[in-house]
Amino acid sequence: MSKKTIVIADDDIDLLEQLRMQLEAKNFEVEAFESQTEVEQYIEEHEPDLAILDLMMENQDSGFVLSYKIKKLYPHVPVILITGVTSETGIKFDAATDEMRSWIKADIMLDKDIRFEQLEKEINRLLPDRYE
Amino acid sequence: MENLNVLIVDDELGMRKGAMKVLRKFTIQAPDVDHGQIGFNVVEAADGNEAMEKLQNEPFDLVLLDYKMPGLSGLEVLGKILQNNIDVLTVMVTAYASIEVAVSATKNGAFDFLAKPFSPDELKSVVKKAARSLIAQRQAKKLADEKRKVRFQFISVLAHELKAPLAAIESYLQLMQRHTAGDAIENYDKIVDRSLVRVTGMRKLIFDLLDLTRIESGEKKRNMALVNVTEVARQSVETMQVNARERGITIELHAADNIQLHGDSSELEIIFNNLISNAVKYNKDDGRVDVSIRKEDNQVAVKVTDTGIGMTQEEQSRLFGEFVRIKNEQTRNILGSGLGLSILKRLSALYNGTVDVQSEKNVGSTFIIKLTDKNDNHS
Numbered sequence: 001m002s003k004k005t006i007v008i009a010d011d012d013i014d015l016l017e018q019l020r021m022q023l024e025a026k027n028f029e030v031e032a033f034e035s036q037t038e039v040e041q042y043i044e045e046h047e048p049d050l051a052i053l054d055l056m057m058e059n060q061d062s063g064f065v066l067s068y069k070i071k072k073l074y075p076h077v078p079v080i081l082i083t084g085v086t087s088e089t090g091i092k093f094d095a096a097t098d099e100m101r102s103w104i105k106a107d108i109m110l111d112k113d114i115r116f117e118q119l120e121k122e123i124n125r126l127l128p129d130r131y132e
Numbered sequence: 133m134e135n136l137n138v139l140i141v142d143d144e145l146g147m148r149k150g151a152m153k154v155l156r157k158f159t160i161q162a163p164d165v166d167h168g169q170i171g172f173n174v175v176e177a178a179d180g181n182e183a184m185e186k187l188q189n190e191p192f193d194l195v196l197l198d199y200k201m202p203g204l205s206g207l208e209v210l211g212k213i214l215q216n217n218i219d220v221l222t223v224m225v226t227a228y229a230s231i232e233v234a235v236s237a238t239k240n241g242a243f244d245f246l247a248k249p250f251s252p253d254e255l256k257s258v259v260k261k262a263a264r265s266l267i268a269q270r271q272a273k274k275l276a277d278e279k280r281k282v283r284f285q286f287i288s289v290l291a292h293e294l295k296a297p298l299a300a301i302e303s304y305l306q307l308m309q310r311h312t313a314g315d316a317i318e319n320y321d322k323i324v325d326r327s328l329v330r331v332t333g334m335r336k337l338i339f340d341l342l343d344l345t346r347i348e349s350g351e352k353k354r355n356m357a358l359v360n361v362t363e364v365a366r367q368s369v370e371t372m373q374v375n376a377r378e379r380g381i382t383i384e385l386h387a388a389d390n391i392q393l394h395g396d397s398s399e400l401e402i403i404f405n406n407l408i409s410n411a412v413k414y415n416k417d418d419g420r421v422d423v424s425i426r427k428e429d430n431q432v433a434v435k436v437t438d439t440g441i442g443m444t445q446e447e448q449s450r451l452f453g454e455f456v457r458i459k460n461e462q463t464r465n466i467l468g469s470g471l472g473l474s475i476l477k478r479l480s481a482l483y484n485g486t487v488d489v490q491s492e493k494n495v496g497s498t499f500i501i502k503l504t505d506k507n508d509n510h511s
């Protein structure tokens with residue numbers, strides 16, 4: 001079984017590092033990026049198995065833009081958006097309804113202070129063939 | 133035009149009608165309010181009870197209160213206004229003008245005093261004085277409210293800035309505690325390194341904050357003396373050399389030997405440290421920092437130029453806000469509290485000074501600080 005590759009992106013270098021370490025410990029190959037631009041460059045050449053993206057990086061909508069681009073290049077690659085927007089502004093986004101999904105191209109949106117175990121559960125759900 | 137609401141309380145119908153007629157046509161100039169003019173809405177009450185009822189149900193700005201009325205007397209109404217915390221300015225009106233009445237009325241919170249019989253001009257003059265006082269009060273309150281709001285915003289942002297490094301360090305510690313960071317020893321090195329970086333950042337923030345509050349509160353005693361600015365700058369350059377050399381950056385000081393300014397040497401030290409450390413931090417490897425100091429009339433002009441990453445116009449416009457850190461690819465690994473330039477600005481203000489910046493993206497920035505020597509004649 002070859003390792004699954006997960007792209008992660010967050011402009012908070014500490015959150016990025018923490019996520020990288022935990023995912024690597026769970027035997028994923030991790031490509032970590034601190035900006036929207038770097039992810040855009042990477043996906044031009046590489047197809048990841050999954051992407052976990054911070055919503056706000058150098059642009060307020062970096063995560064939305066990236067998930068749109070990823071889905072356009074690789075329609076089957078699942079995308080998880082991580083956002084701190086809800087706790088900071090009270091605005092709630094989620095990709096649970098068809099209407100929301102029609103413009104949010106991500107598969108799910110999770111809150112920034114989600115526990116890693118929950119995140120892992122979602123990853124396993126989105127990558128069902130992981131243990132084939 | 134803004135209108136003030138006036139209540140005229142008098143048991144004499146003629147008095148009420150007369151005063152109403154005068155005030156309804158009266159306006160005063162007030163350059164600080166909307167449209168620069170103030171007019172009056174006038175309402176009447178024939179006795180103390182009616183006055184209290186109206187005062188409790190409608191907002192009034194000013195009451196012209198007759199002293200001697202059947203039923204509730206003017207003084208009793210005044211007492212009730214005070215008791216019920218009704219926010220209104222009271223002018224006592226009485227035919228029995230005496231010192232005693234005046235004293236007891238002012239003791240009970242009356243703003244002014246008008247003796248019967250009075251001419252339209254006397255009425256206008258008293259009302260004008262009261263209106264001006266009201267406007268001044270309101271403006272003071274508005275200013276205080278704004279100040280409180282700014283303060284509150286500052287504290288919320290500050291709390292966030294202090295919380296962020298704690299959260300990062302806490303998460304790193306939890307990774308170690310739960311052994312969820314994997315087996316690679318490099319990961320643990322990284323955890324410790326990053327935690328220390330965040331601790332350093334937090335300490336810097338706290339120190340900057342202390343500087344800022346000391347300057348703001350005026351609590352810090354200023355040790356005013358004739359200071360050799362060149363010497364302060366030289367020491368600051370010396371301090372920053374270590375960091376600069378690590379990155380191949382040259383710092384040069386261009387200044388006459390003994391440029392003097394009446395000031396507090398520790399304040400000047402903070403100014404130079406801030407300017408030069410920024411010029412090093414936001415420089416490119418192998419860059420330059422030029423510090424020049426010149427005496428211009430009664431001012432000392434300090435110019436710090438770097439060959440660093442520079443700023444766009446938009447970034448420059450946001451630069452002086454509190455906790456503003458210019459966030460882009462080039463700055464993301466540079467530590468800062470976001471308070472350095474606020475401190476610089478406040479300190480310069482103590483010297484009636486100015487802070488200017490010229491910058492070009494990817495070319496560099498120049499900060500120019502001009503400090504005024506108040507005791508120039510003696511230097």
